[in-house]
Amino acid sequence: MSGRTLYRKLWDTHVVRDYGDGSALLYVDRHLLQETSTHQSFVGLREAGRVARRTETHLAVPDHGVPTTDRSAPIADGLAAAQVEALKVNARDFGIAHIDLDDARQGIVHVIGPERGFTLPGITLACGDSHTSTHGAFGALAFGIGASDCATVVATQCLVQQRAKTLEVRLEGRPGQWVGAKDYALALIGRHGTGFATGHAIEYRGRAVDAMTMAARMTLCNMSIEAGARVGMIAPDETTFAWLEGRPHAPRGKMWEHALDYWRTLPSDGDASYDRTIELDVEGLAPQVTWGTSPQDALSIEGRVPHPDDAPDRGEAERRRRALDYMGLAAGMALQDIVIDRAFIGSCTNGRIEDLRAAADVAQGRRVSSRVRAIVVPGSTGVKRQAEAEGLDRIFLDAGFEWRHSGCSMCVAMNADRLEAGERCASTSNRNFEGRQGRGGRTHLMSPAMAAAAAIAGHLVDVREMAS
Amino acid sequence: MTPFCRLRSHALPFLEDRVDTDVIFPARFLLLMQRGDMGRYFFHDRRIDPDGGAIDGNPFDDPRHAGAQIMLAGADFGSGSSREQAVWALTGFGIRCVIAESFGEIFAANCLRNGVLAIVQPRAVVERLAILESPLEIDLEAQTIGADGESIPFDIAPSHRERLLKGWDDIDLIMEHEGARIAVFEAQQRQVQPWLYGADA
Ligand code: SF4
Numbered sequence: 001m002s003g004r005t006l007y008r009k010l011w012d013t014h015v016v017r018d019y020g021d022g023s024a025l026l027y028v029d030r031h032l033l034q035e036t037s038t039h040q041s042f043v044g045l046r047e048a049g050r051v052a053r054r055t056e057t058h059l060a061v062p063d064h065g066v067p068t069t070d071r072s073a074p075i076a077d078g079l080a081a082a083q084v085e086a087l088k089v090n091a092r093d094f095g096i097a098h099i100d101l102d103d104a105r106q107g108i109v110h111v112i113g114p115e116r117g118f119t120l121p122g123i124t125l126a127c128g129d130s131h132t133s134t135h136g137a138f139g140a141l142a143f144g145i146g147a148s149d150c151a152t153v154v155a156t157q158c159l160v161q162q163r164a165k166t167l168e169v170r171l172e173g174r175p176g177q178w179v180g181a182k183d184y185a186l187a188l189i190g191r192h193g194t195g196f197a198t199g200h201a202i203e204y205r206g207r208a209v210d211a212m213t214m215a216a217r218m219t220l221c222n223m224s225i226e227a228g229a230r231v232g233m234i235a236p237d238e239t240t241f242a243w244l245e246g247r248p249h250a251p252r253g254k255m256w257e258h259a260l261d262y263w264r265t266l267p268s269d270g271d272a273s274y275d276r277t278i279e280l281d282v283e284g285l286a287p288q289v290t291w292g293t294s295p296q297d298a299l300s301i302e303g304r305v306p307h308p309d310d311a312p313d314r315g316e317a318e319r320r321r322r323a324l325d326y327m328g329l330a331a332g333m334a335l336q337d338i339v340i341d342r343a344f345i346g347s348c349t350n351g352r353i354e355d356l357r358a359a360a361d362v363a364q365g366r367r368v369s370s371r372v373r374a375i376v377v378p379g380s381t382g383v384k385r386q387a388e389a390e391g392l393d394r395i396f397l398d399a400g401f402e403w404r405h406s407g408c409s410m411c412v413a414m415n416a417d418r419l420e421a422g423e424r425c426a427s428t429s430n431r432n433f434e435g436r437q438g439r440g441g442r443t444h445l446m447s448p449a450m451a452a453a454a455a456i457a458g459h460l461v462d463v464r465e466m467a468s
Numbered sequence: 469m470t471p472f473c474r475l476r477s478h479a480l481p482f483l484e485d486r487v488d489t490d491v492i493f494p495a496r497f498l499l500l501m502q503r504g505d506m507g508r509y510f511f512h513d514r515r516i517d518p519d520g521g522a523i524d525g526n527p528f529d530d531p532r533h534a535g536a537q538i539m540l541a542g543a544d545f546g547s548g549s550s551r552e553q554a555v556w557a558l559t560g561f562g563i564r565c566v567i568a569e570s571f572g573e574i575f576a577a578n579c580l581r582n583g584v585l586a587i588v589q590p591r592a593v594v595e596r597l598a599i600l601e602s603p604l605e606i607d608l609e610a611q612t613i614g615a616d617g618e619s620i621p622f623d624i625a626p627s628h629r630e631r632l633l634k635g636w637d638d639i640d641l642i643m644e645h646e647g648a649r650i651a652v653f654e655a656q657q658r659q660v661q662p663w664l665y666g667a668d669a
Contacts, residue, residue, distance in 0.1 A: 013657075013660075016646060016653045017646060019627055021625055023625065023627050025642065027650070027654075027657070036499070036551075037498075037551065037552070039501050040552070040556075048639065064498070065498075065499055079499035079500065079501075080499055082501065083501060086501065120663075120664075122661065123664065128550060130550040130574055145550060145574065145577070146550055146551070146555070146574060146577065146578035148552060148578065148581035148638070149581065151639065152638045152642065155639045155642075155643070156642040156650065157654075158642055158646065158650060159638075160627075162625070194486060195543065195544045195547070195570060198544070198570060198573060199573070225548075228572075230573050251663035251666070255663045255666070258662070259661070294486050296486075315483075315485045315542060315543065315591070316485065318485075412495045413496065414496060414499060421518060431488075431490070433488045433490040433491065433548060434490065435494055435495075436490050439494070439518060440518070
């Protein structure tokens with residue numbers, strides 16, 4: 001028998017029943033819940049008189065619509081307040097652990113899952129949120145689901161799933177300074193298109209991956225969904241284990257040793273084969289930014305806004321024309337000439353302490369352009385406190401950035417943090433879709449260092465030049 | 469769930485590529501918790517301008533497409549966010565079948581969970597269907613799209629087809645048939661990965 005991939009091992013060890021047509025009933029070990037995608041799940045469960053099968057496998061936390069300014073007063077937005085309250089009531093009624101807004105453990109689901117050690121290698125993890133792929137950084141089979149599936153997980157601890165094909169993404173070479181996981185993700189999607197991994201589970205491998213921190217691995221796996229894949233994963237290694245050891249939900253003592261033995265069996269076998277392989281050499285890669293309304297509109301910062309007529313087909317040319325119109329940009333202009341009004345540093349893609357350190361490195365001793373309003377939103381309350389302990393908040397405040405409480409914030413614009421129509425933002429989030437950061441808002445995706453640099457310059461800029 | 473078997477309807481063509489779920493159902497409406505009236509927000513920002521006026525020329529409010537139960541779409545339809553509200557808005561608007569060049573994966577799964585048939589067809593076929601005057605006829609049993617006398621076959625996983633035809637609900641199915649298997653699985657997994665069963669898991 002030929003060897004198995006990481007994905008196949010995790011799939012095989014979670015099949016409750018194989019239906020024989022590529023689909024199976026898959027066991028779900030862990031489930032994260034947030035407030036906007038689960039209320040209807042509980043409505044359905046209540047109607048049918050169902051209970052949670054294993055209460056201890058779930059963890060609920062509000063993040064999407066929560067305010068990032070004042071947390072001492074009740075939430076001003078009635079709808080958001082109702083949703084946050086509903087999550088609490090639903091969790092209580094079904095016996096599920098719940099982290100409240102004023103709790104030191106609060107944060108974006110995909111930041112706190114790993115932070116708590118709730119995310120572990122070798123598990124299946126589901127969440128009513130597409131960026132659940134983030135948790136694959138730990139060698140977990142983690143994927144986003146809809147509200148109906150959230151209810152199914154609560155009631156049965158299982159889901160009917162289709163086995164994906166496997167896609168090996170090899171990242172080789174050594175990156176230059178200020179270039180990292182966000183640039184890799186954007187470069188991959190920019191070159192291969194948002195649909196390149198549809199139907200596949202991605203496994204990221206290669207020397208550049210081995211060298212990455214856990215934060216960087218999470219950033220990379222996070223954006224697998226922008227490549228069309230529901231799952232993105234990286235085999236667990238010593239970096240993973242060192243990061244997890246001692247976390248609140250991680251196994252301890254003898255159990256930790258036992259778990260390590262098991263986790264070390266998970267990496268893909270030497271003779272395992274993948275359905276497809278693509279490679280990216282990160283040597284010499286420039287920082288990446290997007291110009292349009294799809295993550296695939298990513299280019300090197302040294303580039304120019306493309307001409308729609310250069311698109312490979314008619315449909316794509318049409319889409320690009322629409323994107324240019326929405327973004328208020330002219331084909332052919334230099335990306336560095338794009339002037340911004342706002343900057344957002346945060347989200348489950350780039351709201352971890354390493355991301356804030358990178359942005360602070362750029363911000364230190366500089367000033368945000370007078371025409372830009374810039375906010376820093378830590379991915380969790382834990383990240384916020386850590387940053388404050390390191391003095392990063394002072395660096396940001398002194399440079400003219402606003403320092404906020406944690407949440408999804410301007411990544412999804414469900415709270416007060418949003419762009420006005422026509423406003424343009426340098427953003428560390430993952431989606432530049434029309435209206436994503438507020439109706440009529442214009443989003444340019446980039447890394448935390450690049451967003452900080454743009455905030456200071458007042459336009460998109462190559463951080464390598466600013467920081468040298 | 470309502471079983472899906474045959475459907476005869478005019479189609480609503482909207483062939484833009486990479487229409488994500490933020491466009492289908494803008495995030496700010498995710499704060500609404502009632503599922504009932506989500507059809508109103510289907511493609512909201514393409515239909516209603518910021519001042520509340522109707523946007524001219526949008527296909528969703530074009531009287532020629534009124535009552536359409538079939539939608540024609542481009543590549544990567546429903547990519548992006550996993551929000552099931554996008555499918556609830558779609559069904560609330562009256563659509564029961566989408567024919568597209570390709571789909572976002574989670575969106576396609578959500579369609580299945582809500583009795584919506586998602587059919588993949590090559591771009592050329594979708595474009596051809598978009599200019600037909602006569603209604604389309606979807607036959608799930610036979611796996612065909614009837615279009616102006618022509619019969620176009622489509623693929624669907626057998627288990628998906630059966631689920632749609634019978635209108636099955638996942639939880640019912642799993643609870644009824646798989647309870648014993650799940651218990652056996654848990655007992656075995658507890659041996660191999662006991663840390664997943666700790667008191668403070
Ligand atoms: S930060 Fe953005 S992408 Fe991440 S979970 Fe929140 S809304 Fe989704």
